[in-house]
Amino acid sequence: MSVELYRPGLEGIPAAKSSISFIDGKQGLLEYRGIRIEKLAEQSSFLETSYLLIWGELPSQSELRAFEHDIRYHRRIKYRIRDMMKCFPESGHPMDALQASAAALGLFYSRRALDDPTYIRNAVVRLLAKIPTMVAAFQLMRKGNDPVQPCDDLDYAANFLYMLNEREPDELAAHVFDVCLTLHAEHSMNASTFSAMVTASTLTDPYAVIASAVGTLGGPLHGGANEEVIEMLEQIGSPENAEAYVDDCVKNKKKIMGFGHRVYKVKDPRATILQDLAEKLFAKFGGDRYYEIALELERIVEDRLGSKGIYANVDFYSGLVYRKLGIPTDLFTPIFAIARVAGWLAHWKEQLEENRIFRPTQIYSGQRDRAYTPLSER
């Protein structure tokens, strides 16, 4: 293989053909199955969007009813999974708890029939239904409380907030949370999706596919950036300090969290919608002093780095929305995972339709044909 073909991080190299989502990074355009993200955020729901992503078409009214019904009645998790999670250290990161619990589902649903559409549907329903319950259960158990059972009367987003806070959420809060899930549901060949696809290509079970993707999403260069944004805003402390912070990062080549993207060279369209959602929440529930810092930071980053195509990405404003919903910072990335399960499953299903195991090559840069020195001579 020639060295010229090598691109670190596979930048610009197509790794699959896919009809799930489309991004125009120069125009800041994102479509799921051909439908603009702005339309879906405004008119769809997370579960309807998940159906669209996974099966390629918007569901009919009866298909959506059946899908929502099935997910509603598969939200409970086995007591053995709860007991296993109770043994996790409270100090552990909820993303690690989620990865372990997602993998554990494979122990309970071990039958594998990847060419059976009913098996695929059941796995989709189970994963979409149970992942939020596991995130909420870990949150309560690490505080020493028993997990709250899902509430069959509440829809997907409202039920998650209910399980987390042990009370029914405000209507606007539940709506905003549902839109957040829609915005995070899918994003073409990002690192965690690629990870899911590599795992899927070995024909292993879907729980292992999702567990590997969760592990990949957690890093600060990917989904983990939403937590780091809040820490950064805390560290900056007030809008007047934003300029010095940015200049220091530029001078020392430090990454400013929540900015930059491999594909977008303008502001991420999801960041624009999330900013709008944050403002809706501030109007109803009061402002957030971090928002003033965020606005000033964004203005300065655009001024200093805009010419390099560095603008706010999805992770910049999502944390401010979740903060206003009263969600602890270290749950931001697990919430990203709850949403992205839809995209991962869509790619899992697509991968299975025309599978070939991923097995790229490498450019070997080590030594060859060395002598072995026996241990006694070393």
Ligand code: SDX
């Ligand atoms: C997500 O891929 C997806 O689709 C991901 C995602 C999804 O929905 O799945 O959109 C979710 O992961 C969003 C990204 C979250 N990460 C962050 O916010 C972390 C901060 N951002 C970066 O580290 C960075 O921008 C990446 C990782 C997102 C993209 O990195 P690239 O494409 O590998 O770019 P790079 O690191 O090679 O940087 C290119 C140049 C460098 O400058 P030069 O050396 O050429 O002078 O841009 C600069 C970088 O220093 N740069 C930044 C910067 N991001 C890039 N400089 C300051 N702050 C930044 N955030």
